[in-house]
Amino acid sequence: MEMNRRDFLKTSITGSGGLLLALSLPGCASVETGYNADQQSWVPNAWLELTADDDIFFTLARVEMGQGTYTGLTTLIAEELDVPPNRIQPRFAPAAPEYRNPLYKLQLTGGSTSLSTSWEPLRVAGASAHRMLVSAAAKVWKVESSQCRTREGRVLHPNGQDSLAYGQLVALAAVEPVPSAPTLKTPDQWQYIGQPMQRLDAHAKVTGTAEYGIDVELPGMVYAVVTRPPRVGGRVKSFDANGVRTMPGVIEVFEIDRGVAIVADKYWRARKAQQALTVVWDDSDALTLSSADVMTHYRTAADADGGESERSQGDMAMALATADDVLNVSYEQPFLAHATLEPMNATAHYTDGHIDVWAPTQAPDLGCIAAARATDLSPDEVTVHTTFIGGGFGRRLTQDYIGEVAAVAYRVKRPVKLLWSREEDTRHDWYRPAMLHRLQASLKDGDMTGWQHQIVGPQILDWYVRDAAPAQYPWAPKFLYNTLGSVGLMAEGIATPKDMSAIEGAVDYPYGVDNLSIRHTHTDAGIPVTWWRSVGHSHNGFAVETFMDEIAHKLGQDPLAFRRQRLEREPRHLAVLERAAELGDWGRPLPAGRARGIALHRSFGTYVAQVVEASIRAGEIHVHRVACAVDCGQVVNPEIVRDQMESGILFGLTAALYGQITFENGAVQESNFHDYRLLRVNAKPEMVVEIIDSAAPPSGVGEPGLPPVIPALGNALFALTGERQRQLPLRA
């Protein structure tokens, strides 16, 4: 039976990769496939377009924000299409159902899922087009298609002489039947997967030609800045724009949901006008708390409520009651900002009942919703165009800046670019939540008999559903958006995964122990939070691996040996741990004044262990070396894996050494890179990364390098000073 192309997409891809394309949600246009005779171009599926001029376009549905999807995903499709990846021209996907992330049912890039969720579908899409091209050539030559080979974008005749370029075949291939389950290459046939390869975006990024959100320029474009309330929950009471409206270049000053917008013909003029604006804030609903109050709030909540049990085995209460000794600690972690180097920005143009938005966003379909919500438009009257992204780290999964630009563009009715200052970006972020962890270990006969971990803090989805619910339920009328948001996604009973954001990395405690209790006290101090690189793992990794170290020392055991003996049933954990120990010279003598710490953490399906070597000199922590072993399954591009490990390590060290957002009276105190420091090259340790060979399916690499480095450094400092630090950031 011959299927049409849309059926092909639905069935073959659902069958192989779980990509639920059958969810053809209304309100979002689908991708047109087939042959376009006018343009002599063939769109075999949602990902590929081949033209008679031999151009091959690949629609990249996971944004490129540094993590390498532009190269990695292109490699997958190139492999099966049998063309060198640099022959393919990636372009950024518009919002369309085909491009949704199957794990989230939303078109979002996050959770280190791009490669794992694209692994099958993209190879199938490439293989399918390849098969149709070969069949078309075989018909031209009247030979068996099984006798034809391909090389670098050409089909080769069995006679060894003739060949046809893919471009010459597009019109014919388009009428070939779509294979229902094309055979994929076996690993020994791979030419590009697993090979180090040049990043396809490198040239544009070293010549200054890559277009980021901030670079979007439209004819007649004007510039907007927004003054927002300093305190969380503050609102505009009144503002005095009299002096401002007459300043040079100022076009309009008006209130939007989030503050007061100033629109001017030039960015600098808008900024100068902003200084002259006085706003009186209505702080009746504003928070007044400080960071210390947040911790007090958590402690009170934790005392009152032991939390929901997320995992339990044996009898922890009994283990504690019968222990020789109980180790009882708490760890506190601060709010953290994302500090993407490209500040939040977006550009929009409202004309004829439709708004176009250009934005560096990790979730374009949520951007549609945010723009619709900020205007009187419906989501299908919004088009979101994506760009290169100057760092995401989860920040750009939240679409507040798109809502702002849409509100402004809707009012001024001309192209407008909104740009946040660094100070605004730091103070109006949605933060990695501050967290409290309480841990107890029961010790008996020189051994650990029980492990209890109470995680205290908010869940990200509580905040995120406000954006996500309407995108998942596009049939819902607009007035329901906020209700849907606050009721939550789960209320609909649609396969929304459990919110693991507070407990991931703790609930999957890998070490063997008889009695175990992992609990979550769900409490929220009202500070906006969102996904932050490695999410829950960023704090749970520290709690678990620091406490493991504390127990090992308490029992007088070597921290490596203590972990190793509890990993008998976890071979992948064990292998990275042992390899990292070797790479990090664990147990070998060190010069005086230096010490090592070790930590192991699995996140997003990837196993990472690290050994950190550190010292303290002149009142500062120095990190000398980080040895890192990683098992991320089948490797698509080893160089990107190494880069991402280093990237995660430095991101984690930045948090460990400097990271802290402080609230006073409901307002963020930090503002720019002098008081929210980022690690510079002069603080960079030597890094050694080794990838463990694995045939397991590929897992993410953008985040897993981060979680272990924070505890590994803390553990090294303990080894150095004998003092345990239970609060982040670490102090010299």
Add this chain to the structure above:
Amino acid sequence: MPLTLTVNGQKRTFDIEDDTPLLWVIRDELGLKGTKFGCGAGLCGACTVHLNGAPVRSCSTPIRLVADQSITTIEGLAPNGTLHALQQAWIDHNVPQCGYCQSGQLMTASHLLATNASPTEADIVAAMSGNICRCGTYSKIIAAVQSVAGQKEEA
């Protein structure tokens, strides 16, 4: 009052408030978007350009201070479509991740090599410490600079 600058070898005249940072003139008046905005406070180096051959933070340089002087941006780092040796090295070493800081990194590094053809690693680190890379591409930046410095040594 009109101000004149030479940017990437071309004379340009603007009528703009003289306290406007050079960065916004480059980006919005000249449309040269390769120079980036990261902090606006001289802290990150994303906006680095050359003023008469030496790196400056264009976000913190009012245009009146550079009137009649010569500016080079990432677009002018290598003349007419060729690549500077460092740009090629950046490609060969796959330096960029998100890439947002890299124009600034290249402008700083190219000045380093122009003044010190064979810098030690310590020289490179010292020269590059004003340029933040949030993605953590520092190891590769050092390797890429060294590869070009090495070539010069051999030559």
